[in-house]
Amino acid sequence: MKNHTILIVDDEIVSLRMTDHILSSEYHTICASSGKEAISIIENESPDLVLSDLRMPEIDGFRLRQIVQEEKGINIPFMFMTADKKDETESKGFAIGALDYIKKPFRADVLLKRISNIFVNLEQIKGLKQKVGTDPMTGLLNKKASQEEIEKVCKKNGGALMMIDLDSFKPVNDIYGHDMGDKVLIRFAQILCSAIRSTDIAGRMGGDEFIIYCKNINKEEIIKEKSAYINEEILRSAKELMGEDMTIPLGASIGCVFAPTEGKDFLTLFKKADKALYDVKQHGKHGYKIFVEDSDDNSANEMAKGLSAAMMLMGERSPKKGAMLLPPEQFKHVYRYLNRVVSNYRTSAYVLLYSVTSDGDVGEEDAADVFTEMVAGLLRESDVVTRFSKNQIMIALTKAAGQDIKVVTDRIDKSWSETEFCDIITISYEMGRFQGK
CATH class of the missing domain: 3.30.70.270 (Reverse transcriptase/Diguanylate cyclase domain)
Structure with a gap:
């Protein structure tokens, strides 16, 4: 099974076809005969590795990596190949961040082995990074990793940042024990993951506090649906775990803020989502609130539009049954x-x-x-x-x-x-x- 894609870049057509023939037996391959063509492919195809010749007209291998890494902001591993015998060429390749370097002509088995080693090392590095950035209990991102990932994404993609508290969780530990508490937290993390897409971000901030960033979402109706789903599922799951006679009012309080409307950096969005979460906790929990800046000014503007707008503004949103x-x-x-x-x-x-x-x-x-x-x-x-x-x-x-x-x-x-x-x-x-x- 071919799990990796390699972009081969070489202006010598014979060499390009030969390299493609060797690698295509083990990997998905894409070929480019110039640096300009390679840049276009990298932006659209996202290969796992670039194997580039160094000596090419217009954009050579060194310049290609510089454009991709620094100007395009795309982090992708490079391996260079060249017929140049000079040691300083090899040194320069490693100096700018190449993972490996092979001289032409090369043997097929040597090329395959060296590329295999690159992917093994990359997987090990990836695994270590995931381990360092993962909450060991739930498998979600930990606090530091959540902040870093959301910080990167919210600058480029608008979306919804949600701070989520698991309501009334402490009595689970007090009554049923910490082992049961761990099971509830793990199930809650699974519920959060099932409520979002694989491209969204979910993390545990600590204890019973979680965070989610959903890309390209800016409608309250979607947050309302997610809130209802999460609250229904955690209560249903809790009764599965602790028995139908379980009466602890488990649920989720969600404070939400939309980016870029209310900010484009993590700290700004976090503070506003946290404020919205506090309001939910103060008004009965088990629900959500969308943070809106200058709500007092907005309220005055809405009231000025007439009685119906004023009544809608003053009315209770999503009222619950009971007192x-x-x-x-x-x-x-x-x-x-x-x-x-x-x-x-x-x-x-x-x-x-x-x-x-x-x-x-x-x-x-x-x-x-x-x-x-x-x-x-x-x-x-x-x-x-x-x-x-x-x-x-x-x-x-x-x-x-x-x-x-x-x-x-x-x-x-x-x-x-x-x-x-x-x-x-x-x-x-x-x-x-x-x-x-």
Whole structure:
């Protein structure tokens, strides 16, 4: 099986055909009779090795390599051949980076052996580079290699940079052990790879943090589809690994930024994607957000276009089922608004403050993550939930009567009793009623 392609460059037609005859028995070969023709072939065919004669009119072998490497920016190995007997010619060839050098006339077996050695060495170097740049657990690029690869690609190809966190991963280690945690991380890496093309870049930044760069993608619909797929697959896979009764709310939060719209270098794109990721984590996780610069100015412009544009802008994007999950600062405004509503319209609304306490190895903060996700999914879309503190969750129940509270708390107790945390984590609550201003 011919696994490598060699470009043979020689202005002497007889020598060119002879060399082609020797190499074509072991390799795919392409022939060029001038340096100019060779450059065109290299740009279009991407051969694995260039075997070039040194003495050619217009563009000789030395100049050909210089053009390809320095001016065209194409990194490709060269081997030179020549009838020149001078030692300084050979020295110059090695000085400019040739991997080998053979003098004409040459024996067929010698040429084949020396080219075979070149490919063996290249494969070893490639393997070492991959090993150094690969995360040993997942097989993805590691942090350093991810940054370097994306830095090279984003300067030339627009696309989508995605920062991805595996949500609620720590409880997997705490409850099922680190071996299971490793299995989940490996499966998650496989899911990420299945969500992108082979030409895209995927890496592990460390822990449960991952990064992806998808070339030539600039549409939100595609990111939305990828987010939905990744979240569905990791939950399905987790239940395969840990059992159908697994209730840890595993999922993925994705912060995305488009290049070159928001930048053309890795660090700029990384910071913006990370900011978008933080916003997702603060608004309920298990979803995505696209970073947009100067969003306040854009908002004003959109509002100026009319009521329909303003309503679309202010509306909730991709709402989830269940209660609205807000960060404490935004919940505060809802709380104050409900106080006004109760005072002016004599309606009823209640607030619950749940506390999560632990006597076991599982941290209260991790359990509170799980509890918050669970509660948000149990309540009505008109209710609001926030992570009030490290181990406290506040719930605003709008238009709730006194008798409704027990129904809600019983439902929460029952669902909590079905989780892995129920025997080691205690939940308790206090209830209050909105009193108005």
